[in-house]
Amino acid sequence: MRAVVGGIVHESSTYAAGVDGFAVHVGADLVAEFAGTETVVGGYLAACVGVEVVGALHARAEPAGVVPAAVYADLEARLVARLPDSCDVVLLDLHGAGVVEPDESLDVRVLRAVRAALPDAVIAVTMDLHGNLTQDVVDLADVVVGCKLYPHTDLADQAKVAARIAFGAAASGIRPDVRLVRLPMVLPPSTTDSGPAAELAELTRAAETEPGVLACTVFHGFPYADTPQAGASLVTVCEPGTPVSERVPEWLWDNRSRFRQNPTTAEEAVMLALAGPAPAVIGDAADNPGGGATGTETGLLRAILAAGVDACFATIHDPATVAQAIAAGVGATIDACLADLPVTATVRAVTDGRVVGQSMRRGKAVDFGPSVRLTVGRVEVIVATHRLQVFDPEILLLHGVMPDRYAVVGVKSAHHFRSGFAAVAGQLLTADAGGLTTGRIESLPRPGPSRHLWPMNSERKVISWTR
Secondary structure, three states: EEEEEEEOOOEEOOOOOOOOOOEEHHHHHHHHHHHHOHHHHHHHHHHOOOOEEHHHHHHHHOEEEOOOOHHHHHHHHHHHHHOOOOOOOEEEOOOOOOEEEOOOHHHHHHHHHHHHHHHOEEEEEEOOOOOOOOOOHHHHEEEEEOOOOOOOHHHHHHHHHHHHHHHHHHHOOOOOOOEEEEEEEOOOOOOOOHHHHHHHHHHHHHHHOOOOEEEEEEEEOOOOOOOOOOOEEEEEOOOOOOOOOOOHHHHHHHHHHHHHOOOOOOHHHHHHHHOOOOOOOEEHHOOOOOOOOOOOOHHHHHHHHHHHOEEEEEEEOOOOHHHHHHHHHHOOOEEEEEEEOOOOOOOOEEEOOEEEOOOOOOOOOOOOOEEEEEEOOOOOEEEEEEOOOOOOHHHHHHOOOOHHOOOOEEEOOOHHHHHOOOOOEEEEEOOOOOOOOOHHHHHHHOOOOHHHHHOOOOOHHHHEEEE
16 A cells, blocks of 8 residues: 655634744655654654555644745645655645635645545545634545644544544545534634543544544634634544434533633732742743744743742743844843843853654654743743744753742743643643733634634524535
8 A cells, every 4th residue: 555645734823924934844854754753744654554655745834824825836836746646545734724825725725736636545634623624624535633632642643543544445445424513613722631622522532432433523723813714613534324423513512601711811820820839830821832923922921020939931032132142152141132021131051942842742853943041030031043832841951941940930832831841840820921822812803704703703503514
């Protein structure tokens, strides 16, 4: 059996500006980059036992604004050019919330291009929990699976599920049914570690024990995209003729009010941190680069500095301050404007910012770019050249900062940090200290289609099975 592996991955916010450069891997380089990692492609490769693997093209950029049409067109052309004349299975890594300017689904465009090039292949796709899925996705793909967990620590496992179903379909010649339910809602960022999102994930697992159900995924939707495809959905992959219950989408609609968020302010989060066991790790959720935010908001850092406790923070995205600190050298004291915060700081360390993930996407290289450790008052601040979410302590450790030795640890992340810091944290908290990834998603301006969704529109209900 022959399988093509590739994808174009982007989570696009219509509230963000610009797009970072795409990291592109092709052929043998693609295989070498992802083999053995806890990523979607790593899961695909692990599933390809006894299968000839064709590494096509994999491109990924950090979440940001919508992708320019010319940038996407170039990536699509390069992907299609690397597809073979024929294969049995195509295994695609797609986010599900990619947008090509002005508001077209990047993921649908990839699927259309691949389907046109390989009309007879079984196409399987693994998507992010926050994908915005449409009918076109399930019409073009033969297998659609998404991760169930947030933090997304099951990316590789779910990719293996998608690959297993695809290989079975290719061997038997029988394509599964892919059924979509779109709900008139989009969920605020909701961790599956506890609460209603955990219950929802468990319902999908229970659905997968029903006869004929091969995979069941609830996609929370991406709340920072005001596009026609925005919204929560349920996708079920079944053996042909399998009846599917509407219990999961009905439960989600009936329990929607439990997902509403009233986020904690930075000052409240610091007070809670100091009242509980140390270290308290606080996610700067409203300025999460992993949702397209800038990583430059200093509200949480200001609150930590005002508390006058031993603390550390990772990371502030500020290439200019990094360059200033490197020029001054380790041991120097500098007056800098850290994003929008004037500080007097001592340069403690300079690094290349390169680490290897140890929680989500375990084993995958992560590049924060040239980075520095600054001491500002009683707080150790990591300042990075590249705008990245912090998943785990590795970027702190690289700079000689041991997070378990501090009362408070601030990180630029909404929920992914929970997995990486769970082993060292006395408590895990989140704060809304300003930024475009606020948990109060109904507060964002929505001139486009998403204004009709819950929680912006509280009552409208349309649930129907398709295909």
